[in-house]
Amino acid sequence: MQETSSVNAPLLDVQGLSVSFSTDRGRVKAIDDVSFKVAEGEILSIVGESGSGKSVTLMSLLGLNDPKTTFVDGAVSFRGRHLLEMPDRELRRLRGKEIGLISQDPMTALTPVYTIGWQIAEQIRAHENVSKSAALKRAVELLAAVGLPNPDEAKDRYPHQLSGGMRQRAVIAMALSCNPKLLVADEPTTALDVTVQAQVLDLLLRLRDDFGSAIILITHDMGVVAEVADRVHVMYAGRIVEKGAAEAIFERPMHPYSWGLMASIPPIDGPRLPRLPSIPGMPPSPEAIPPGCAFAPRCRFARAACAERPPQRREGDHTVLCVLDAKEREELRASVLGEAVAA
Amino acid sequence: MVFAILQRLAQMLFVLFGISALVFLIFFATPGSDPAARIAGRNAAQETVEAIRKDFGFDRPLPVQYAIMMEKLFVSRDLTSFVNRGLEVVPQVMRAAPITLSLVFGAAVLWVVGSIAVGVLAAMTRDTIIDKGLMILALIGVSMPVFWLGELLNLVSQSRFHDTFLFSWVPGLGYKPFFDGPWLWFKTLVIPWFTLAALYIGIYGRVLRANLVETYQEDYIRTARAKGLSPSRVMIRHALRMSLIPFVTMFGMDFGVLVGGAALLTEVVFGLNGVGRLTYQAMLNLDLPMILATVMYASFFVVVTNALVDILYVVIDPRVRGN
Incomplete structure (x- = not known):
């Protein structure tokens, strides 16, 4: 793990990103004023439950949302270039070449009627002027690099002939095919079983070291986060409520929502709990996000002040959007998570 | 892939046989009607009906009738229309x-x-x-x-x-x-x-x-x-x-x-x-x-x-x- 928070020019710098969708009942804001940075070679994890806007954030960076119904505001600079103002043609040259996408469900992420070798070669040829056979040869090397057994044979397989883990490896190989500076992984392990999950995470870590790509890892699985992330952003209802280094977030989470997430991880040792603590209620739908702290309706420690926009509090690099001050926070955290929090 | 195609073609032959048998049965083995009279058309002379009965083998068992009919359709191709007297059907x-x-x-x-x-x-x-x-x-x-x-x-x-x-x-x-x-x-x-x-x-x-x-x-x-x-x-x-x-x-x-x-x-x-x-x-x-x-x-x-x-x-x- 590396400390990268103080590199002067980040690879990706997102400032004040807001995304709204037009629906039958007018515009609905799904992402509200989200800012974050990713340094080269860093693994940033964005966590939050389903519907909190993690995927929407990243899709809008890549311009993959439907432009007719999605409105994106803010400033996104990637290696000094502004993604949001970029014409589609230029953005296309970036997508797949400098920013690779690993999508959530490997079962549906590949076009069923083409072999995986063909699909990887297609991406290489979209960005580089190489022959078909050279591209296919690269595809085989990539498949070998992501640990597919018999890559030479695997390149001629169709997606339905591969298992879920193998497909996800193929998707990762494809995302890596042009040595992207940034990999965007949208819940890459959610659709996989646990042993395969571990393999894929190891693979991502190894690839980060081999290829030097930064990774944005979207997940709702705190276990995954603990395993690979350098820094963690906790997202709730379209806002990033807490940012910090992974250790800090796991050792001293600052937002009551993060406490809830931590408390709901089953403990490995100690007596078996009769019931795992959970956060009561459901996350609000984008139309119903309260103007103040979005988490207040589900927060045990909510108070009148929560109806206002919460202030940002920081401890070094670790920031949080919450009214609780340092002293009260320590006490309340201890009441939720106990004295010693295991990361 | 070649095997799948061959298999499909074999299936096709089987279906064609089934259709021909079914069409034959509907036209010529419907109970209560004389197939010879139906082929001869309206107001046909009794001799014509008799000739057709003999020609098409309607006095013989069903499988034989089927075989004769298929022979007339596909092999000798001389199935003739009796409504338009003497007109051969297949060339039409x-x-x-x-x-x-x-x-x-x-x-x-x-x-x-x-x-x-x-x-x-x-x-x-x-x-x-x-x-x-x-x-x-x-x-x-x-x-x-x-x-x-x-x-x-x-x-x-x-x-x-x-x-x-x-x-x-x-x-x-x-x-x-x-x-x-x-x-x-x-x-x-x-x-x-x-x-x-x-x-x-x-x-x-x-x-x-x-x-x-x-x-x-x-x-x-x-x-x-x-x-x-x-x-x-x-x-x-x-x-x-x-x-x-x-x-x-x-x-x-x-x-x-x-x-x-x-x-x-x-x-x-x-x-x-x-x-x-x-x-x-x-x-x-x-x-x-x-x-x-x-x-x-x-x-x-x-x-x-x-x-x-x-x-x-x-x-x-x-x-x-x-x-």
């Missing part, structure tokens, strides 16, 4: 078949090309004025009855504007064989092709657009876009390729049925003596041998095009291939 069908095939083939080319163009353009310009305009046009194409559109085009091209430069090239109604002059053949058929294709361009264009719009929601389209492919490549290589699977199914059905005689209205309007018209006349006269022959012919084409469609599936969709 063989004469009508190229006319229907010319008509339907040409229309099929038009409607496949036309509907793919309409569907792709509408899906790419979804919710814009172009999309809406195309969908309205397609709906108009679907709603125009073939006999009305055909007669209208005839009126314009054969009568009202025939003497102007626009339509002076249009030959008179009726079929001109391909081998007598391909250019004349083409000119005769252009208007019938458009007439027949209008309906199908409308239906297929709308269905294809709906399929494409649905396909665009799929994850693999997002993957394709995330790869940095151009919009046209995403459309043609990824979305269209997947959307063609239901398209091909529909095509197989419609094509088989049209070749089998469902192009009747177009044939009548343009004076083309194709299979549809032949069947229609045979029905009017209760010309049983002719009906038998055209039904067999029609089912043959339906079965063959369905087999071809299944083979096409194997080509376009690797998931059907099995291991």
Whole structure:
């Protein structure tokens, strides 16, 4: 793990990103004023439950949302270039070449009627002027690099002939095919079983070291986060409520929502709990996000002040959007998570 | 893949046998009616009926009758009509078949090309004025009855504007064989092709657009876009390729049925003596041998095009291939 928070020019710098969708009942804001940075070679994890806007954030960076119904505001600079103002043609040259996408469900992420070798070669040829056979040869090397057994044979397989883990490896190989500076992984392990999950995470870590790509890892699985992330952003209802280094977030989470997430991880040792603590209620739908702290309706420690926009509090690099001050926070955290929090 | 194709062809033969047996049984083994009298037609002389009974073996067991009938249809090909005294049935069908095939083939080319163009353009310009305009046009194409559109085009091209430069090239109604002059053949058929294709361009264009719009929601389209492919490549290589699977199914059905005689209205309007018209006349006269022959012919084409469609599936969709 590396400390990268103080590199002067980040690879990706997102400032004040807001995304709204037009629906039958007018515009609905799904992402509200989200800012974050990713340094080269860093693994940033964005966590939050389903519907909190993690995927929407990243899709809008890549311009993959439907432009007719999605409105994106803010400033996104990637290696000094502004993604949001970029014409589609230029953005296309970036997508797949400098920013690779690993999508959530490997079962549906590949076009069923083409072999995986063909699909990887297609991406290489979209960005580089190489022959078909050279591209296919690269595809085989990539498949070998992501640990597919018999890559030479695997390149001629169709997606339905591969298992879920193998497909996800193929998707990762494809995302890596042009040595992207940034990999965007949208819940890459959610659709996989646990042993395969571990393999894929190891693979991502190894690839980060081999290829030097930064990774944005979207997940709702705190276990995954603990395993690979350098820094963690906790997202709730379209806002990033807490940012910090992974250790800090796991050792001293600052937002009551993060406490809830931590408390709901089953403990490995100690007596078996009769019931795992959970956060009561459901996350609000984008139309119903309260103007103040979005988490207040589900927060045990909510108070009148929560109806206002919460202030940002920081401890070094670790920031949080919450009214609780340092002293009260320590006490309340201890009441939720106990004295010693295991990361 | 080769095995899958061979298997499908073998299945086709089996289905054809089943259809022929079923048609035979319906026509000649229906209880309570004398098949010989039915073949002879209305008001036939008693001697004719007797002669037919002997000739077709209706006094012998059913399997023998079936064998004789098939022998007359496919081997000696001398099945004769008794309504139109002495007219051999098989040559009639063989004469009508190229006319229907010319008509339907040409229309099929038009409607496949036309509907793919309409569907792709509408899906790419979804919710814009172009999309809406195309969908309205397609709906108009679907709603125009073939006999009305055909007669209208005839009126314009054969009568009202025939003497102007626009339509002076249009030959008179009726079929001109391909081998007598391909250019004349083409000119005769252009208007019938458009007439027949209008309906199908409308239906297929709308269905294809709906399929494409649905396909665009799929994850693999997002993957394709995330790869940095151009919009046209995403459309043609990824979305269209997947959307063609239901398209091909529909095509197989419609094509088989049209070749089998469902192009009747177009044939009548343009004076083309194709299979549809032949069947229609045979029905009017209760010309049983002719009906038998055209039904067999029609089912043959339906079965063959369905087999071809299944083979096409194997080509376009690797998931059907099995291991």
